[in-house]
Every structure is written in structure tokens, then in C-alpha cells.
Amino acid sequence: xxxxxxxxxxxxxxxxxxxxxxxxxxxxxxxxxxxxxxxxxxxxxxxxxxxxxxxxxxxxxxxxxxxxxxxxxxxxxxxxxxxxxxxxxxxxxxxxxxxxxxxxxxxxxxxxxxxxxxxxxxxxxxxxxxxxxxxxxxxxxxxxxxxxxxxxxxxxxxxxxxxxxxxxxxxxxxxxxxxxxxxxxxxxxxxxxxxxxxxxxxxxxxxxxxxxxxxxxxxxxxxxxxxxxxxxxxxxxxxxxxxxxxxxxxxxxxxxxxxxxxxxxxxxxxxxxxxxxxxxxxxxxxxxxxxxxxxxxxxxxxxxxxxxxxxxxxxxxxxxxxxxxxxxxxxxxxxxxxxxxxxxxx
Amino acid sequence: xxxxxxxxxxxxxxxxxxxxxxxxxxxxxxxxxxxxxxxxxxxxxxxxxxxxxxxxxxxxxxxxxxxxxxxxxxxxxxxxxxxxxxxxxxxxxxxxxxxxxxxxxxxxxxxxxxxxxxxxxxxxxxxxxxxxxxxxxxxxxxxxxxxxxxxxxxxxxxxxxxxxxxxxxxxxxxxxxxxxxxxxxxxxxxxxxxxxxxxxxxxxxxxxxxxxxxxxxxxxxxxxxxxxxxxxxxxxxxxxxxxxxxxxxxxxxxxxxxxxxxxxxxxxxxxxxxxxxxxxxxxxxxxxxxxxxxxxxxxxxxxxxxxxxxxxxxxxxxxxxxxxxxxxxxxxxxxxxxxxxxxxxx
Numbered sequence: 001x002x003x004x005x006x007x008x009x010x011x012x013x014x015x016x017x018x019x020x021x022x023x024x025x026x027x028x029x030x031x032x033x034x035x036x037x038x039x040x041x042x043x044x045x046x047x048x049x050x051x052x053x054x055x056x057x058x059x060x061x062x063x064x065x066x067x068x069x070x071x072x073x074x075x076x077x078x079x080x081x082x083x084x085x086x087x088x089x090x091x092x093x094x095x096x097x098x099x100x101x102x103x104x105x106x107x108x109x110x111x112x113x114x115x116x117x118x119x120x121x122x123x124x125x126x127x128x129x130x131x132x133x134x135x136x137x138x139x140x141x142x143x144x145x146x147x148x149x150x151x152x153x154x155x156x157x158x159x160x161x162x163x164x165x166x167x168x169x170x171x172x173x174x175x176x177x178x179x180x181x182x183x184x185x186x187x188x189x190x191x192x193x194x195x196x197x198x199x200x201x202x203x204x205x206x207x208x209x210x211x212x213x214x215x216x217x218x219x220x221x222x223x224x225x226x227x228x229x230x231x232x233x234x235x236x237x238x239x240x241x242x243x244x245x246x247x248x249x250x251x252x253x254x255x256x257x258x259x260x261x262x263x264x265x266x267x268x269x270x271x272x273x274x275x276x277x278x279x280x281x282x283x284x285x286x287x288x289x290x291x292x293x294x295x296x297x298x299x300x301x302x303x304x305x306x307x308x309x310x311x312x313x314x315x316x317x318x319x320x321x322x323x324x325x326x327x328x329x330x331x332x333x334x335x336x337x338x339x340x341x342x343x344x345x346x
Numbered sequence: 347x348x349x350x351x352x353x354x355x356x357x358x359x360x361x362x363x364x365x366x367x368x369x370x371x372x373x374x375x376x377x378x379x380x381x382x383x384x385x386x387x388x389x390x391x392x393x394x395x396x397x398x399x400x401x402x403x404x405x406x407x408x409x410x411x412x413x414x415x416x417x418x419x420x421x422x423x424x425x426x427x428x429x430x431x432x433x434x435x436x437x438x439x440x441x442x443x444x445x446x447x448x449x450x451x452x453x454x455x456x457x458x459x460x461x462x463x464x465x466x467x468x469x470x471x472x473x474x475x476x477x478x479x480x481x482x483x484x485x486x487x488x489x490x491x492x493x494x495x496x497x498x499x500x501x502x503x504x505x506x507x508x509x510x511x512x513x514x515x516x517x518x519x520x521x522x523x524x525x526x527x528x529x530x531x532x533x534x535x536x537x538x539x540x541x542x543x544x545x546x547x548x549x550x551x552x553x554x555x556x557x558x559x560x561x562x563x564x565x566x567x568x569x570x571x572x573x574x575x576x577x578x579x580x581x582x583x584x585x586x587x588x589x590x591x592x593x594x595x596x597x598x599x600x601x602x603x604x605x606x607x608x609x610x611x612x613x614x615x616x617x618x619x620x621x622x623x624x625x626x627x628x629x630x631x632x633x634x635x636x637x638x639x640x641x642x643x644x645x646x647x648x649x650x651x652x653x654x655x656x657x658x659x660x661x662x663x664x665x666x667x668x669x670x671x672x673x674x675x676x677x678x679x680x681x682x683x684x685x686x687x688x689x690x691x692x
Contacts, residue, residue, distance in 0.1 A: 067528035104531075132593060142525055145533050179488055179578035182413035185450075187491050187575055213579045214586025229533055230579055232525035233559040233572075237580050240560025241587040247478060248622060252615040262611030269598040269605045276594060 001032055001054075002314040005094040006306065008037035009063040009081040010101020012299045018100065019045040021306025026054045030307070031314040034094055036060050037081040060084040066299060070104025074112055082106065086113035089292050096293035096313035098284065100301040106287060106294065107143035114292035117322055119329040121151045121336070123289030124228065125296055126162050127235055130276050133219030137163050141285055142232035149192025150336040152176065152225055156197055157332045158288045158325060159223040160205035165319055171204070172222035175211030177230060185210060189227065196335045204328060213237075246274075284309035286316055289325065293317045347378055347400075348660040351440040352652065354383035355409040355427040356447020358645045364446065365391040367652025372400045376653070377660040380440055382406050383427040406430040412645060416450025420458055428452065432459035435638050442639035442659035444630065446647040452633060452640065453489035460638035463668055465675040467497045467682070469635030470574065471642055472508050473581055476622050479565030483509050487631055488578035495538025496682040498522065498571055502543055503678045504634045504671060505569040506551035511665055517550065518568035521557030523576060531556060535573065542681045550674060559583070592620075630655035632662055635671065639663045 004025075008018040015037055022033040023046065032054040035042050039059040046055070062080040064073040077083055082101050086109040088094045099106055103125065110123055117123075124140030139159035144151060156174045163172040176194055178186040186194065190210070197207045208221065213234055216224050226234070253259040263270075284295040284305065293316045297309040350371075354364040361383055368379040369392065378400040381388050385405040392401070408426040410419040423429055428447050432455040434440045445452055449471065456469055463469075470486030485505035490497060502520045509518040522540055524532040529540065536556070543553045554567065559580055562570050572580070599605040609616075630641040630651065639662045643655040 066526075067530055069530050130594075131590070132597075145525055145531075177579060179491055179575050180412075184413055184415050185491075212586075213582030213584075214589070216583070217586040217590035226579075229525050230576055233523060233576055234579055234583050236559030237562070237583040238559075238587040240558075240563040241584045242591055243560065244478070244563035245588055245591055245619075248476075248619055249615070251478075252618050253612070256614070258611055259615045262608045262615070265604055265608030266599070266612065268602070269595070269608070272598050273591075273594055 001029065002095040002317045003032040003034065004096045004098055004310050004313045005034045005036055005058070005085040005088045006310065007082045007085045007097065007099035007101055008035045008042055009060070010099045011297070011301050012066070012100070014100070015041055015045050017301055017303045017306050020049060020303035021310065022055060023049040023052060024303060024307045025310040026052045028307070030311045033310060034058050034088060036085045036088070058084060058088065064102050064105045066102050068102060068105065070102055070108045073102065074105045074108030083109055083113065086110070086294070089294070090114055095317035096295065098295045098297060098306065098309040098313050100297040100299055100306065103142045103296055106296050110287045110290040110292070110294055114290040114294065117289055117291050117326050117329070119326065119333065120158075120289040121154050122147070123287055124155055124158065125285045126159060126288050127285040129216050129238065131217055131219035135167050136216050136219070136221050137167065137223045138216060138231055138234065139223065139225055139288065140228040140231050141235050142228045143287070144228040146229070147189060147227040149189055149196060150339060152189065152193035152227065153196040153336045154329065155225045156205060156207065156223065157328055159225060161321070161324060161328050162286070162288060163222040164204070165321060165324065167222065169222045171206055173208050173220065174205045174223040174225060175208050175215060175221045177213070177224050177226035177234070178210035179212070181210050181212065183210065192339065193225070196339055199335055199338070201332070201334055203332060284312055286312070288321070291322050293321070347375065348441040348663045349378040349380065350442045350444055350656050350659045351380045351382055351404070351431040351434045352656065353428045353431045353443065353445035353447055354381045354388055355406070356445045357643070357647050358412070358446070360446065361387055361391050363647055363649045363652050366395060366649035367656065368401060369395040369398060370649060370653045371656040372398045374653070376657045379656060380404050380434060382431045382434070383409075404430060404434065410448050410451045412448050414448060414451065416448055416454045419448065420451045420454030429455055429459065432456070432640070435640070436460055441663035442641065444641045444643060444652065444655040444659050446643040446645055446652065449488045449642055452642050456633045456636035456638070456640055460636040460640065463635055463637050463672050463675070465672065465679065466504075466635040467500050468493070469633055470501055470504065471631045472505060472634050473631040475562050475584065477563055477565035481513050482562050482565070482567050483513065483569045484562060484577055484580065485569065485571055485634065486574040486577050487581050488574045489633070490574040492575070493535060493573040495535055495542060496685060498535065498539035498573065499542040499682045500675065501571045502551065502553065502569065503674055505571060507667070507670060507674050508632070508634060509568040510550070511667060511670065513568065515568045517552055519554050519566065520551045520569040520571060521554050521561060521567045523559070523570050523572035523580070524556035525558070527556050527558065529556065538685065539571070542685055545681055545684070547678070547680055549678060630658055632658070634667070637668050639667070
């Protein structure tokens with residue numbers, strides 16, 4: 001069984017959900033867990049649930065807060081729960097890391113501790129959206145707020161590898177997020193990436209061109225590529241829109257007794273829909289492009305989300321993504337090397 | 347009664363919805379309408395509905411397509427339906443323009459023909475989202491894909507003026523869209539704008555700082571400011587997410603007879619909810635910051651959306667926004683002038 005380090009102090013409501021989720025994961029034999037954080041607080045939190053075998057504590061005296069500068073915090077807070085979790089993975093004491101903390105700091109820890117995989121420009125974070133026909137991966141969801149075109153071209157390779165291995169899509173359809181489908185749209189960044197991705201090379205994915213925010217839900221794409229700023233806005237907007245619709249629906253239902261009876265009859269329908277749309281079910285977002293397995297959970301993660309993050313972390317450790325990434329990046333390198341050579345010649 | 351020019355050739359399904367919407371608007375006495383486009387096609391389209399008094403045609407031989415370069419098309423296609431519509435407004439033959447065409451070209455026509463209002467850096471396009479407690483304005487929704495920090499600071503002024511005059515919010519709450527609420531988040535662009543908006547000046551709006559994509563739906567904000575690339579992604583994502591939820595809901599409902607009966611009882615609830623979320627009801631998105639009134643409708647607009655666009659265009663012409671904008675931009679100028687002076691000194 002794989003062992004997963006859980007940064008127990010990083011999330012908005014830490015360490016409650018982290019501990020409860022870890023206890024559940026261990027009890028369900030998804031993985032062995034090392035909870036990393038303030039020993040005293042973790043012990044008193046564990047006492048609420050009982051201490052299962054396979055759950056251990058590794059003390060860490062510092063915490064990286066959500067509003068800290070990611071790079072500075074990851075570098076200077078050597079005894080933070082997040083940094084220590086990554087060190088455990090680096091030294092082979094655990095197989096993977098789960099954290100609901102500062103996503104930028106997680107990226108920085110990935111870079112400083114696990115290190116970039118050879119040939120990878122910038123690692124990124126992948127998140128998954130439910131669609132009519134399955135799942136669609138979005139990369140990057142927030143780690144790299146400012147990107148080069150080369151980085152986005154690599155995200156197409158990394159994201160499609162993720163979709164191939166973990167969503168079983170043999171030749172993923174990849175779209176580049178823009179403000180319209182026409183090639184004249186986009187920014188300097190997207191136009192550069194579009195040029196690279198359109199190169200007539202033998203690729204492990206099918207590049208479909210520019211796509212819009214709505215396309216991620218249609219099921220016609222397996223991967224959507226964007227910078228971390230835009231990816232974060234897309235993710236939060238989708239969450240906000242779906243939350244708002246359910247609230248407005250509830251408001252309208254409560255206006256009439258007919259509405260209340262109808263809603264009662266649709267109880268199971270709503271339950272199944274909620275489950276399909278539930279971000280907590282998807283088990284967090286992997287940091288892709290570093291030499292190791294690290295799963296980022298939402299800052300507001302509840303125990304279920306942490307438990308699912310641990311489950312996914314264990315299965316990713318099993319799948320050995322890093323070596324597949326190195327190979328695929330090498331195969332597609334002409335895409336960004338041509339552009340980089342052109343830049344250097346100027 | 348106000349007279350509105352409708353670019354009848356710009357939308358994805360033009361001129362059908364444009365003509366039908368214009369006929370309906372004239373019949374409902376919302377405005378007089380000048381349909382601008384290919385005379386022969388427009389006449390044969392009008393023949394389907396009957397030709398009401400107050401509806402006239404102005405021939406234009408060219409069309410700006412969705413995939414054309416906005417600036418080039420707006421400048422070179424002098425007899426395009428969009429450009430001619432703007433010329434009619436410029437020369438006082440109509441009070442406002444409505445178009446479902448290329449949004450970038452519309453922005454370019456606003457700049458070339460109506461001209462920027464004095465002191466305005468870049469005009470932008472405002473769109474409106476339904477929230478629990480009313481409406482939230484988003485600026486820019488797609489016209490300015492690459493912005494300077496100064497432009498975003500001005501969007502706060504322009505957007506809040508819009509919210510004050512048209513949504514009756516005396517002191518609008520304005521948020522700056524970012525990838526997290528902490529001041530350490532964001533890009534170089536948002537950090538520059540945040541610095542300007544945080545200056546301790548007497549403002550006509552309340553700046554609440556960085557906000558996330560989900561915040562636009564909560565009702566705690568009246569205006570959200572962002573660049574046109576990100577604004578377009580937010581808008582399309584919200585549309586896509588709400589569409590996907592209703593499709594998934596329908597799918598789940600059809601799985602059981604209990605579901606079908608419950609849905610029947612909720613028929614009116616769904617109808618009211620759909621109406622609240624219906625983008626076509628909001629009557630298009632105004633181009634703010636030019637010396638005139640121009641309303642952009644969605645490329646896929648149906649006749650109802652065009653009709654509502656005409657209604658809003660007529661009421662905007664009534665409200666005389668341009669002079670209020672000039673005044674408000676002057677009042678808040680210290681915000682961006684300090685930054686511009688600093689840049690020039692470097």
C-alpha cells in the first residue's frame with residue numbers, strides 16, 4: 001500500500017478536514033497517511049476520531065498562509081507543513097503529497113524540492129470538469145499566472161498525457177482557451193502558442209485550435225490549455241455559476257407548495273446531479289511536470305475532498321507519470337524549440 | 347421617439363433575427379429602426395413579417411465577418427453594415443446603434459467614427475450578470491484583449507457610472523478580478539490597477555479589492571473589472587456552466603417516471619429560473635467610453651435579444667451617458683495620472 005503525506009495545516013479550515021479525511025482514507029485502506037503539522041493540535045484533532053493503524057504524525061512547526069508570497073514562503077519556511085511534506089516525498093519516505101494550501105507555494109515546493117522534470121518549462125496544475133460525455137482536463141488551473149507561449153504548448157503535451165493515462169483517452173482532443181474561435185482572436189500569448197500547436201508534427205494529441213469558456217462543458221474536448229490566471233478565473237466562475245443556479249432554483253421552489261412537492265419528487269435527481277457536479281468528488285488537482293506526485297485540494301476542502309485527494313494521490317503514485325512525461329516532452333520538443341530558436345535569433 | 351440603427355448583417359444568423367427583432371421593436375413602439383445592410387435581402391426578409399411604419403432600410407454593400415481583423419475591417423470596409431450604422435449615429439440621423447457582429451470591429455468603429463470621449467484611455471464593453479440580489483456589471487467583456495493597468499482603473503470608473511445610472515446603485519461596490527483575494531495574487535496588470543484603485547481618493551464608488559470568478563454571482567458586488575480576454579472567458583464559462591447544468595438535469599429527470607412527474611410540477615419554477623438566467627433578456631452590452639450609444643448583442647442573438655437590444659439602446663440614448671462619463675473620468679484622474687507620471691519618470 002502507498003503512503004501519502006498530508007499537509008495538515010494548509011487549508012482554510014485546517015487541520016479539522018485534513019485529519020478527518022486522513023482518518024477515513026486510512027480506515028478505507030486507500031493509503032497509509034503521514035499527517036504533517038503541529039503535533040499537539042493534530043493529536044487532539046485525531047482524538048476526536050480515534051487513531052487508526054497506518055496513520056502517523058510528522059511534526060512541522062510552521063504554516064504557509066494563503067496570503068503569503070508563494071516563492072518566498074516555500075523557500076524560507078523550511079519547517080512548514082507543506083515544505084516538510086514535499087521533503088518526505090523527495091526522500092522516499094512517502095509516495096505522494098496532498099495539500100489544500102496556497103497553490104502557488106505548492107508549485108514552488110514542487111520546483112524547489114521535487115524539481116522540474118527534464119525538458120519541462122514550467123510545471124502546472126490540472127483540474128477536471130464533468131461534461132455530458134465524461135471528463136475534461138484544464139491546465140493550468142492557477143500555478144503559473146504569467147506564461148510564455150512555449151509553456152502553453154507544453155501544457156498541451158502534459159495535459160493530454162494526463163487525459164491519456166488517467167481518463168483513458170487514446171488521442172486526446174486539445175483546445176487552446178481564447179476569447180473566440182477565430183485565429184484572429186487571442187492575445188500575443190495565445191497566438192504564439194497557437195502557432196506552435198498548429199505545426200504539422202506527429203503528435204500524441206489532436207489540436208483543435210482556439211476554444212471558448214463554454215466549450216469545456218460540451219464533451220467535445222478532452223483537454224483545455226490556458227495560463228494559470230485565466231484557468232483560475234474559469235474554475236471559480238464555473239463553481240460560482242453552478243452554485244448560483246442551485247440557490248436561485250431553491251428560492252423559486254420555496255415560492256409555491258406545488259414547487260415544494262415537485263422538488264421532493266426530484267430529490268433523487270438533484271442528489272445524482274449534485275454528485276456529478278461535486279468538485280469534492282474529483283479528488284483534487286495534480287501538479288504535473290515535477291519529479292514526484294503532489295495533489296492540490298481546494299482551500300475550502302472538506303474531509304471527503306481530502307479523502308478523495310489521498311485516493312487519487314495513491315493511484316497517481318502507482319501510475320508512474322513522471323517517466324511518461326519526460327518521454328512525451330522529448331517527442332514533441334520541435335514544437336517549442338523552433339520558436340525559442342527564432343526568439344534567440346532576433 | 348428615439349431612432350436606432352440596427353446592423354442587420356453582423357450576427358451569426360443575420361439578417362433573420364435582426365429583421366424579426368426590429369419589426370417587433372417597431373410594432374411595440376420601443377423605437378424607430380433603420381435596418382442597415384443589403385437592401386434586397388432585407389426587403390425579402392421584411393416581407394415575411396409585413397413592413398411596419400417606423401422601419402426603414404439603409405443599403406450597405408459590405409459585411410464585416412466574425413473572423414476578420416477588427417481594426418482592418420472597420421477601417422477598410424467603409425460601406426459595411428456596421429460602419430454605416432455608426433456613421434448614421436455620428437451624423438445625428440439615428441440616436442444609437444445595435445449590432446450582433448464582430449465585437450472587436452464594433453469597438454474599432456466606436457473609436458474611428460464616434461471617437462473616444464475626452465480623457466478615456468480605451469472604451470470597453472459592459473455586460474450584466476443576474477445575481478441573488480440584483481445585477482452585477484462586468485467590464486470589459488471582450489473588446490480590449492490587452493490592457494494597461496490605467497485602462498482597468500478607468501473601467502472601474504466607467505463601470506460604476508453605468509451601475510449608478512442604469513442599475514440605480516448610489517455608490518457601487520467595485521471588485522478587480524484576480525486569481526485569489528490576497529493582494530499577493532494577480533498579474534503585473536492587476537497589481538498595477540490594484541495600486542491605483544487603492545489610492546486614498548474621494549471616489550464615486552467603493553473599491554473592495556481583488557475578487558474571484560465566483561464573486562460575480564453572489565450579489566455582494568455591483569461591478570467587476572477585468573481585461574477583455576479574461577472577461578470574455580468569464581462570460582462564456584458562465585453561459586457554458588449554466589447550459590451544462592440544465593442539460594444534465596434534463597438527462598437525470600428523464601431517467602425515471604417519478605422524475606418526469608416532479609419536473610412537470612416544477613415547470614413554472616424552471617420557466618421563472620430560465621427567464622432570470624436568460625442572457626437574451628438583458629438587452630445586450632453597451633460600448634462605454636465613446637461619444638455615442640452603441641449596443642453589442644451576442645453573435646447568436648435571436649429576435650428577442652435584438653428587440654431587447656433596441657429597447658436598451660433607446661433608453662441609453664435618453665440617459666445621456668457620454669457627458670456624465672467625461673465628468674466622472676475628470677474627477678478620478680489622479681488615480682491613473684500618478685502612475686503614468688511615474689512610468690514617464692522611469
